[in-house]
Amino acid sequence: MSKGITSKSEDYSQWYNEIVIKADLAEHSSVKGCMVIKPYGYSIWEKMQAVLDHKFKETGHSNAYFPLFIPKSYFSKEAAHVDGFATECAVVTHYRLKNDGNGNIIVDEEAKLEEELIVRPTSETIIWNTYKGWIQSYRDLPLLINQWANVVRWEMRTRLFLRTTEFLWQEGHTAHATAEEAIEETEKMLDVYADFAENWMGVPVVKGRKTETERFAGALDTYCIEALMQDGKALQAGTSHFLGQNFAKAFDVKFTSKEGKQEYVWASSWGVSTRLMGALIMAHSDDSGLVLPPKLAPIQVVIVPIHKGDEELQKISSFVDELTPRLKGFGISVKYDDRDSQRPGFKFAEYELKGVPIRLAIGARDMENGTVELARRDTKEKFTVPQEGLAEYIFQMLAQIQQNIYDKALKFRNEHITEANSYEEFKELLETKTGFIAAHWDGTAETEKRIKEETKATIRCIPLDNKLEDGVCILTGKPSKQRVLFARAY
RNA sequence: CGGGGUGUAGCGUAGCCCGGUAUCGCGCCACAUUUGGGAUGUGGAGGUCGUAGGUUCGAAUCCUGCCACCCCGACCA
Numbered sequence: 001m002s003k004g005i006t007s008k009s010e011d012y013s014q015w016y017n018e019i020v021i022k023a024d025l026a027e028h029s030s031v032k033g034c035m036v037i038k039p040y041g042y043s044i045w046e047k048m049q050a051v052l053d054h055k056f057k058e059t060g061h062s063n064a065y066f067p068l069f070i071p072k073s074y075f076s077k078e079a080a081h082v083d084g085f086a087t088e089c090a091v092v093t094h095y096r097l098k099n100d101g102n103g104n105i106i107v108d109e110e111a112k113l114e115e116e117l118i119v120r121p122t123s124e125t126i127i128w129n130t131y132k133g134w135i136q137s138y139r140d141l142p143l144l145i146n147q148w149a150n151v152v153r154w155e156m157r158t159r160l161f162l163r164t165t166e167f168l169w170q171e172g173h174t175a176h177a178t179a180e181e182a183i184e185e186t187e188k189m190l191d192v193y194a195d196f197a198e199n200w201m202g203v204p205v206v207k208g209r210k211t212e213t214e215r216f217a218g219a220l221d222t223y224c225i226e227a228l229m230q231d232g233k234a235l236q237a238g239t240s241h242f243l244g245q246n247f248a249k250a251f252d253v254k255f256t257s258k259e260g261k262q263e264y265v266w267a268s269s270w271g272v273s274t275r276l277m278g279a280l281i282m283a284h285s286d287d288s289g290l291v292l293p294p295k296l297a298p299i300q301v302v303i304v305p306i307h308k309g310d311e312e313l314q315k316i317s318s319f320v321d322e323l324t325p326r327l328k329g330f331g332i333s334v335k336y337d338d339r340d341s342q343r344p345g346f347k348f349a350e351y352e353l354k355g356v357p358i359r360l361a362i363g364a365r366d367m368e369n370g371t372v373e374l375a376r377r378d379t380k381e382k383f384t385v386p387q388e389g390l391a392e393y394i395f396q397m398l399a400q401i402q403q404n405i406y407d408k409a410l411k412f413r414n415e416h417i418t419e420a421n422s423y424e425e426f427k428e429l430l431e432t433k434t435g436f437i438a439a440h441w442d443g444t445a446e447t448e449k450r451i452k453e454e455t456k457a458t459i460r461c462i463p464l465d466n467k468l469e470d471g472v473c474i475l476t477g478k479p480s481k482q483r484v485l486f487a488r489a490y
Numbered sequence: 491c492g493g494g495g496u497g498u499a500g501c502g503u504a505g506c507c508c509g510g511u512a513u514c515g516c517g518c519c520a521c522a523u524u525u526g527g528g529a530u531g532u533g534g535a536g537g538u539c540g541u542a543g544g545u546u547c548g549a550a551u552c553c554u555g556c557c558a559c560c561c562c563g564a565c566c567a
Binding site: 004013014028030032155157162169224236237238271272305308309340342344350361365373 | 561566
């Protein structure tokens with residue numbers, strides 16, 4: 001492991017890549033755009049999954065699993081959907097290889113599929129095709145299903161965690177008897193996402209709706225949570241869609257209502273992905289590496305012994321043996337790093353790079369004084385604290401760190417929501433201050449498009465809690481009833 | 491798809507212009523001394539130089555083709 005990483009002020013993009021690689025979260029695979037998620041990175045994802053999965057179940061959802069392959073014909077059943085995904089689909093055309101006689105393995109042309117299979121970029125189509133067989137009556141509704149899966153989108157340009165060709169996610173797909181119920185579900189899951197982002201990841205988000213242009217392919221309405229990264233760029237961290245009856249109509253999913261009438265089912269779908277890992281990394285980390293919120297840190301406390309000789313180590317180790325169960329009693333995950341192959345300084349740097357929230361260093365001096373040295377990753381402060389009551393102290397400090405990380409990100413985010421009242425001011429802010437820019441917009445796709453072409457800024461969302469306010473569009477001067485949030489985005 | 495870059499040991503690299511089978515650092519293995527912010531010494535292991543062909547007595551180096559990945563941009567979660 002080489003010393004140090006590129007500072008984020010010098011090259012934010014490189015800083016990000018280096019953290020991902022050097023903190024041992026993931027690495028590039030030999031396939032373009034694909035990554036190997038390494039054990040440390042995957043354990044963070046597992047913690048995210050566990051929390052989200054629990055929340056989904058608490059809100060009445062069940063997990064199921066649908067196939068990776070989707071018959072090509074399913075895609076064309078919903079017009080907007082196929083338009084949205086057609087250009088980024090991986091397609092399976094054959095099912096067998098053969099030896100060409102020269103020692104090369106080639107595709108066996110005789111093993112061509114009658115109908116090509118699409119590697120799912122999202123599962124609406126195959127799921128709605130399945131739901132057709134599951135739903136007959138209003139008694140079968142609501143149907144609340146989630147799936148944890150991988151999906152493939154053949155993007156032109158990829159970035160570790162933020163946009164990979166294959167990524168891991170969850171996708172909820174629900175069916176309801178009425179539009180109101182489906183909308184309620186859509187909004188409820190958006191709240192679940194926002195709660196997770198803020199209270200577990202420590203990433204403040206703006207809840208809002210997408211404009212028509214930015215909407216999910218096949219949705220009537222797309223809700224989203226938008227986060228702000230430290231370089232002032234926005235990141236869409238999760239989406240929840242009200243699909244109306246589009247997929248029910250495309251796949252002919254009807255139910256008999258209480259009144260005995262045949263009606264199309266109403267739908268929602270919602271998802272978050274390993275992109276959240278990217279958000280987590282970019283929102284909090286610093287020039288020493290990753291900074292993890294305690295609630296998602298695989299290791300919350302690392303203990304580094306500092307000793308001369310085996311005798312001192314024995315003493316420290318037996319203290320740690322007593323401390324560890326007390327920490328575990330508070331639900332704290334702890335690692336005792338007594339490797340003899342690395343010196344303390346190396347370990348300090350390594351755990352900072354990996355974002356471990358609290359580090360304890362214990363040496364002979366501490367053992368004599370009945371203390372330990374405690375270092376906080378988020379503020380880099382060091383304290384000498386008594387061994388007496390240490391577990392409780394750490395328990396409380398972890399909560400403080402969680403709060404501090406969130407508060408810091410919230411302060412940054414709030415300082416980077418700026419109102420712009422003219423196009424000049426708007427462009428100026430994008431170049432200098434960055435972040436979200438609240439501005440009036442005339443509501444047309446043309447204006448949105450022109451602003452995007454001229455400034456690379458897009459409308460991230462129309463915030464749900466937006467106050468109504470008369471104004472004029474910054475580009476066209478036409479009347480507007482509210483401001484929307486613009487930003488350059490990942 | 492445009493622009494840029496890179497491919498040499500597990501990782502990062504030198505060598506290439508001016509051909510003679512490979513440099514250095516980190517890491518790894520052994521032993522010793524070390525341990526309060528990225529240890530030191532001694533010894534050791536590890537290489538089809540991305541790939542295919544060509545020129546040559548001889549190619550990491552020159553020529554031609556191919557492949558792959560990364561970064562920046564347009565597109566997208």
